[in-house]
Amino acid sequence: MKNIVCSIGTWLRKKAPIGGLAALIFFSNSCKEAFLDRQPIGVFSEEALKTRSGINGILVGAYAGLNGAMYGNGSSAGADVNSFSNWVFGGITSDDAQKGADVGGSRSDIERYEVTPASTKLDDRWRFCYDGIARCNDVLRLVPEIKGLTDVEIRNLTGQARALRALYYFHGTIIFGRMPWIDEKTTDYRQPNERVLWKEMEADLQYAYANLAETFPETGRINKWAAGSLLAKILIFQKKWSEAKSVLDAIVANGRTTKGLKYNLLARYHDNFRIATQGSTIDTEAVLDVNYSANDNSRGFNGGLGENLNFPHGGLASQPAGCCGYFQPSQDLVNAHRTDPDGMPFLDDYNRFEVKNDQGIESSQAFVPDAGNLDPRLDHSVGRRGIPYLDWGLHPGKAWVRDQNYAGPFQPKKNVYYKTDEMSGLVDPDRRTSANNFRLIRYAEVLLMAAETEIELGNLEKGREYVNLIRRRAANPDGFVKLPDGKPAANYVISEYKTPWTNKETALKAMRFERRLELAMEGQRFFDLVRWGIAKDVLNKYLAYEVTKRSNLRGAAFKDHNIVFPVPQRQIDATKTAEGTATLSQNPGY
Incomplete structure (x- = not known):
């Protein structure tokens, strides 16, 4: 070890700037000392x-x-x-979300x-x-x-x-x-x-x-x-x-x-x-x-460190964390949660049925949320004006958003802790890391993977069975977001696929759409689009729509090599x- 340390000291004398003077003094004097042969404190031998x-x-x-x-x-x-939440590489690169916050970065x-x-x-x-x-x-x-x-x-x-x-x-x-x-x-x-x-x-x-x-x-x-x-x-x-x-x-x-x-x-x-x-x-x-x-005492290193930018912005004690407004859900994702009178998704043209938002409306101004049919998972994945944001009260809209004009009015929700969690000591002092685990694999995804394999193998009805298990859980009214008076916060309407699946292409489309809704904002969407071979078509269509709403995507385009x-x-x-x-x-x- 003594030879290694002295070699480093020789290198420093040749390369170090003035700021390295203390290091030069240490190495030039200490190479003569016997303590250099000792095992360093804090380092384990093999x-x-x-x-x-x-x-x-x-x-x-x-x-x-x-x-x-x-x-x-x-x-x-x-x-x-x-x-491992992959919100950067799997989320904001997809049609689920945008970088958020404000210009640049x-x-x-x-x-x-x-x-x-x-x-x-x-x-x-x-x-x-x-x-x-x-x-x-x-x-x-x-x-x-x-x-x-x-x-x-x-x-x-x-x-x-x-x-x-x-x-x-x-x-x-x-x-x-x-x-x-x-x-x-x-x-x-x-x-x-x-x-x-x-x-x-x-x-x-x-x-x-x-x-x-x-x-x-x-x-x-x-x-x-x-x-x-x-x-x-x-x-x-x-x-x-x-x-x-x-x-x-x-x-x-x-x-x-x-x-x-x-x-x-x-x-x-x-x-x-x-x-x-x-x-x-x-x-x-x-x-x-x-x-x-x-x-x-880990300074947040044992909490959800990778998510520490993805909270409502504003620095208020009445909101979780208060920083930094990243990872904002897209209008496209929100629209994908629209359901028809029978509670079924619009697989092909959901953007024709835009979900109302509070873009450009001050928090002090009146706003009534969308009254149309919605998949209840929307308000567990996305924070939006007038809907309870966990137990922090009704989302006030613009006051919690860093720059609506840049990346829209919506905010992430799945990685965020509850107010009662903070009161119970399950949040670090910086308020941006907590004990809220990230589900790398949950059983819902196992069922969706099983549905995909069955459909690809031609077992369409088995695939429908697995997808319906996912939708049946989502339809549980006990799991709906509720207003303070106990009523559902929106018009949640969802049902199972009742008609037998007889066409593989249609079955795959339904399964893929279900995967998007169930795993929304969980960092998987981009990689799914790539492995399905549809990333270029889906993402350029998304960009063409979303750019009419937000300035941050103007001029962006997905090319073949971007997979x-x-x-x-x-x-x-x-x-x-x-x-x-x-x-x-x-x-x-x-």
Whole structure:
């Protein structure tokens, strides 16, 4: 260690500016001191980690990345683009939402499909994914060297690490497409990005699905069924419908059987997004949660750090957080919740039936919300004027919106905590991070994936059965947003598909529309459009409509190459060979 420190000191003397004087003094004097041979305080030796508690600590560290915080940088920088909620790359790039806030900002280029390889946000995402992968690889590398572990412990440690590794790779793959494969055996980290790593991710998840326990005492760990759900998702992205069906059938039939419990839809849709129900005895829908906590002296690093911009704006004590007005739902998404007199969605022309909004109307002026038929999930996904905003009272409109003219009058709702949560100490002092978990996979999505596989395999009526389970839950009047007098806050009308599905194209359209409504503002929409092969058509149609309402999208256009984002130029430069040859190749179109 002494040689390493002195080498750094030599480098500093050659390179450091005046501001590095203190460092120069330290290194030039201390290379003579014997204390340099001691183990640094706060750093574990590898041998110290080769214990049962040590390896579990590393594994917990791999889970910690799901919060979106960049390891080791001591700040929340990058958490918004790293967050597994994917609101930046999967939300504002879709027809669900806009960047929001006001003019400018480092996410506008992402929203408008104008991001370049020089983007620091892309570099944050790339480095974050490999930070998480490295921690998983540490677990996999050390497990075989630890004495005294049982076979069950080895399988559970290895299975969780491999499932997490696949998740981090997937988290990067849906953004960049091709990535280099780095595993626990890799010694040369200059690896090419020649192809999409479906084979490797699938192998990791197959192992996890076959070897993990069905349940764990702690919430938030990846069990057999969570690994199976991730595996099914990987298979669906590859259009391996039969293989996905086999896994999904097992989850639906057997999921979480060890303790006599089965996955099921919660009775009320909005309970998925409440701290009060998470981890409770009724919480049967959580297949995989990103677990958050608050008021634990972590300065928000254990809360929903990636969501800390996505609250009503205004700095008022009467509103949650008071900052910063990002991630605003689109008019297009709101209109998609319009239903006909029979409670069915308008699959093709929903924008003909615009939902009334308070654009340009001051909070001090009168406003009456839309009186037409609406899917009740709208007011659990979107904050809008005159409708209760959780337990914070009626949304007042413009007073809570940063710039209506720029990105409209609507606000996100699913990631926001309740006023009673803040009063109960479940919110951090900054009021922008809380213990409100993010549902990475909930059972509703398992059912929607099952519906998709059945329809693709020609089992249209089975697909309708699964979709109707989702709609039946949404129709539960106990789950409607209510006014203070107990009456529904809007004219909520929704029903199931009663006519048999006999046409595959129509069935797929209905299933895809249902997926949008059920998972609205959950960061999945863009990636769905891409994997369905309809992103260009849908998003340019969306832009043509939405630009008539909002100024921020003027001139934006989705092009063929925008189905993936560019490889960060910093990573291409950093992995060049000694001769200057690039190891990583750029995605076409960039």
